[in-house]
Amino acid sequence: MPRLSLRWRVAVVLGIGSLLLTSALAVLVWNLTSGYMLRQREQSAIRQAQVNVRLVDEALRTGSDGLEDLLTGLTTGPDSTVLLYRTGQVLTSGRQVDPRVLPDELVELGRHDTPAGQRLVVDGIPVLAVSLPIDSTDGAYVELAPLVQLDQTFRFLSILLITGTVVNGLLSVALGSWASRRALRPLTTLTAAASRIAGGDLKARLPTQTDPDLTHLATTFNSTADALEQRVLRDARFAGDVSHELRSPLTTMVNAAAVLRRRRAEIPGTAGRALDLLTSEVDRFADMVVDLLEISRADQQADDTDLEVIDLASLVDNVLDSRPGTEVPVRTGRPDPQVLVLGDRRRLDRVVDNLLDNAERHAGGAVRVAVLTRDGRARLEVDDAGPGVPPGLRDRIFHRFDRGTRAGSRGTDTGSGLGLALVAQHVQRHGGSVWVEERPGGGARFVVEIPEARQ
Incomplete structure (x- = not known):
């Protein structure tokens, strides 16, 4: 697998770090907010149930005939339910539910003078079940307070936090990529200038930098490039001067070699072989001097x-x-x-x-x-x-x-x-x-x- 570039490594690290930090903050916000809202809803439901059970207890103590109407009036909405457990009888008002779906332990705690509360899902609706004792009888009063709105609030809050965390991570990656690109721009410029010099463009230089952290780098690079250019030009000029100075004696040598080559038949034996070797080396030397002159002239001409x-x-x-x-x-x-x-x-x-x-x-x-x-x-x-x-x-x-x-x-x-x-x-x-x-x-x-x- 190819390794990520430095720019993308910085962007990914920044994105992951921001994602972890945002996730931790999102979890903290979720726990604090959901816990606070749930406690407030539970306290409100318990207080309302305590008020309602006193009314029911008073009606039972006085033998009022309007008990069912009272239970109907105690329901706070279409999703709320009131259940009155008496000996051999269960009165229900509001949204009708099967009493058997409620946990027996919850009802028994209410019968034995122990207030209790529990979150349940009854017929697909989240509710808070509050079980309270009735002083005038051995029964129990159970009220199911709906948590539909609270559950919707929790869903919206969770979607908001998750979306915010993901978007923040993506924005952090984009910001990291942009920031690293700007931070690495001088390095990119340096690489491009160095590549141009390596390719033969000795006039490549870094632009003047206003950043104090980059001024020394640009100055040093440009000074090195100037020194390299001057060195190459001196070497090329020296090679050209030497080659030019060699042309006169070389011309004489080539002409002399040509005369000797025409008289080759008159020089037998070892002397003849030595002459062949000499004339071949003179020709090779002449070609080398011509090539050196061409190279030195090309090195000194930067522009065409x-x-x-x-x-x-x-x-x-x-x-x-x-x-x-x-x-x-x-x-x-x-x-x-x-x-x-x-x-x-x-x-x-x-x-x-x-x-x-x-x-x-x-x-x-x-x-x-x-x-x-x-x-x-x-x-x-x-x-x-x-x-x-x-x-x-x-x-x-x-x-x-x-x-x-x-x-x-x-x-x-x-x-x-x-x-x-x-x-x-x-x-x-x-x-x-x-x-x-x-x-x-x-x-x-x-x-x-x-x-x-x-x-």
């Missing part, structure tokens, strides 16, 4: 101003046509509708060219190049039929100077470890992503996705 709407399929066709000897059996034509992207033509040319170079150097050349669209993104696929890229190296090969399984080896086919790093850098500049996956049927498939241009 030379953006234009480009037909990606036409761009891929032009790159393939400019590479002599490159034959791709499956080449995409111009799709309909066109796959248009907003980008830097020079950098996108370099992306396609480097992917093709990588396929030629490590897999014998590309076997398929496709330009597709998927979910509003332009997709470039370059397939090869080589040994593929192990899963553990699929992220590393896009790092600078990482040549995968060929790390530490030398030769004209190993590359400098900068080609795919340039691809990743240029694709990132276009707001896209690049990765390598397994090609159906064997080999590797390099995939580039960048947003389509809005028409």
Whole structure:
């Protein structure tokens, strides 16, 4: 089961705490209120029954003939009942009930001069039964006072308390979610800024904070980001300066190597093999310096101003046509509708060219190049039929100077470890992503996705 986020954990804890507190208060209110109302109703019923029994006792003592009329007058409503237990006789007035439904113990307590009261449900109606002795006879006077209104009040009160408790719990969860979201907003902003920096946007900063508890955090983060940006720019400037200074002697070396390569037939034996090794290393060194200059220039240019709407399929066709000897059996034509992207033509040319170079150097050349669209993104696929890229190296090969399984080896086919790093850098500049996956049927498939241009 996935763990709840911090925001929802705070909201749930606040909701549960509020629910428990409200429940405790609701139980306390229920006990106090219901107990008080019930005691008041019982006392009122007992006092009324004591007054009524004196009237009945006086009528029995004087031998009045209007006893039944008196009992009828003592009923206080359609749901009340008066029962007079005499020797061998039970007189009933008001709502008619079967005397046998009353507990015998309650009636016997009244017969033996012991007042008693008990809550009962008689014929579906809650009542308070009060049993009192009659002084002039050995009988008992029983009065059933209805508790219908009190029971309805209790039901309404219980529904009100339960509803209030549940609503308060839900409101507490909502309040906790809102409060935690506001409290965690600086953390969300910090995470977003850190993610932008990790993605290469070194100008990401936290906004100025007015909260004294957050001012130090924002200041420290922005100072760290400034220092990191300056460090990266210094490193890029240094690499660019070094690469630029190397171009003059490197040009001389490349020209000299070209002259020696043309005279290779005149240099036999060990000297000839040494010359081959030297010229291959000079070529590799030249490619590395060009890549370093490209990377340093890209690191120092934070903004792209030379953006234009480009037909990606036409761009891929032009790159393939400019590479002599490159034959791709499956080449995409111009799709309909066109796959248009907003980008830097020079950098996108370099992306396609480097992917093709990588396929030629490590897999014998590309076997398929496709330009597709998927979910509003332009997709470039370059397939090869080589040994593929192990899963553990699929992220590393896009790092600078990482040549995968060929790390530490030398030769004209190993590359400098900068080609795919340039691809990743240029694709990132276009707001896209690049990765390598397994090609159906064997080999590797390099995939580039960048947003389509809005028409």
